Amino acid sequence: MPIVTQDTALRPAVQPTIADPASRVRRMVGSAREQGGNGLSTDGLRELELALARFDAPVDIRVRGGLGSGRRTLAAALRTRRGWRPTIDDLDVLAAAGRAVSAPPDVEIVCLRTAPCRHEEAWLRRPRAHALLVVATGVDGAEPPRWARDLPAVDARRASDGSIDVVVSFLDRAVDGLAAVRCLRLEAELERLSVHHEVGDLAEAALCALGHRGRT
Numbered sequence: 001m002p003i004v005t006q007d008t009a010l011r012p013a014v015q016p017t018i019a020d021p022a023s024r025v026r027r028m029v030g031s032a033r034e035q036g037g038n039g040l041s042t043d044g045l046r047e048l049e050l051a052l053a054r055f056d057a058p059v060d061i062r063v064r065g066g067l068g069s070g071r072r073t074l075a076a077a078l079r080t081r082r083g084w085r086p087t088i089d090d091l092d093v094l095a096a097a098g099r100a101v102s103a104p105p106d107v108e109i110v111c112l113r114t115a116p117c118r119h120e121e122a123w124l125r126r127p128r129a130h131a132l133l134v135v136a137t138g139v140d141g142a143e144p145p146r147w148a149r150d151l152p153a154v155d156a157r158r159a160s161d162g163s164i165d166v167v168v169s170f171l172d173r174a175v176d177g178l179a180a181v182r183c184l185r186l187e188a189e190l191e192r193l194s195v196h197h198e199v200g201d202l203a204e205a206a207l208c209a210l211g212h213r214g215r216t
Helices: 023-034 042-056 071-082 118-124 162-176 178-193 200-210
Strands: 061-065 087-090 107-112 131-137
Touching (some): 023 042, 023 200, 042 178, 042 200, 061 071, 071 087, 071 107, 071 131, 107 118, 107 162, 131 162, 162 178, 178 200
Parallel strands (some): 061 087, 061 107, 107 131
16 A cells, blocks of 8 residues: 655745735735726736735644544544644545545645545645645554554544644644745745736736745
8 A cells, every 4th residue: 555645844935034924915905906906907906815815814724534534533632732723624525536626724634544545545645835744543553553553643532642742743833834835825826817917917016025036
C-alpha cells in the first residue's frame, strides 16, 4: 500500500514583512468602491473584494474522515482544549469521483480508523498549499497495525489525553504560518484578475501593494 501523507508542512513562502500585508490592497479596493468603481466592472470589483474577504476570514480548520473515523470526537476535543471550532467533513463525500473541487481550508486534519481505501489515498496525495495532518484514531498506539505505524495515534475520547498534544502542536504551527498561506492565495487571485479587461490595472497595482512584482 502506498505510504500515507503525514504532517505536511506549509509550502515555503516569504513571511509577510508587515503585520497586515493586505492593508494597502484593502485601502485601494475600498477607495475604488467609494469612488463608484471609477469605471471598473462591478463584478470584477466584487471578485477583488471576495479575495480580500477570504484573506480576512476566521481560520478555517477542517476535521475530515469517514463514518466512525472519530472526526467528531476529535473536533469536540479541540474545542474543549483550545476553543477551536473546526468544521467536520465527510471524506467519502469530498473524495467522491466527479465532485467539484471546493475552496481549500486553512488547515486540514484527516482521521483514519482503518487502512485508507483508494479514494482516500488519492485525496491525501493531492497537492496542497495548506497544512495537512493525518492521524490514526482508535488504534493501539503501542502496537499499531501496519498502515498506521507512521501516523500519530490519537485517542480523543478524553480531551485531556496526551495523544491530542500532537494535534494541538500541529494546529499552533499551522495558525502561526497562516498569514503566509493566505498571502499566496491572495497573490494567486490578484494574478488571475490582473488579466481582467476591466479590473486588471487595479489588480496589478494591488499585486505591487502586496509586495510582489505581479505578472511579467
